Amino acid sequence: MKKVKKILVINGPNINLLGLREPEIYGAKSYADLLAFIDAVAKEAGAEAECFQSNSEGAIVDKIQQAHGKFDGIVINPAAYTHTSIAIPDALKAVGIPAVEVHLSDISKREAYRRISYTSEACRATIAGKGFEGYGEAVRFLTEAAR
């Protein structure tokens, strides 16, 4: 019997405000809708997803550290910390859990400061500009990779 893969999904600052926040960029669906979407995708992929959201860089680093030995993969949308944090990719590298970076919007086609991602080099893949579906692709990627 195949072991159920455990995937940790981390969302950074302001992702809890989906629906309210710049809907022309991030869509009209809420964070609760995103959680339901991830749950459904994970079940379909034969995985179990735990979702975590924080507006604080340190809390995200703590969560990554605590994932060591407990999760088979990490899906991470570090939000604005993508472009500023070195501690987050350092933590991903430290625990060595396969990770995929996701962005709802296409960060390559927005402001110049969003084109730099410090997170990417600690991730196996980056998926951007596909809305919720990006999380689906990332969960499936990690479920396959972790088998």
Ligand code: DQA
């Ligand atoms: C984002 C893109 C970031 O530049 C931004 O700061 C976010 C969300 C995205 O999902 O498109 O908060 O990560």
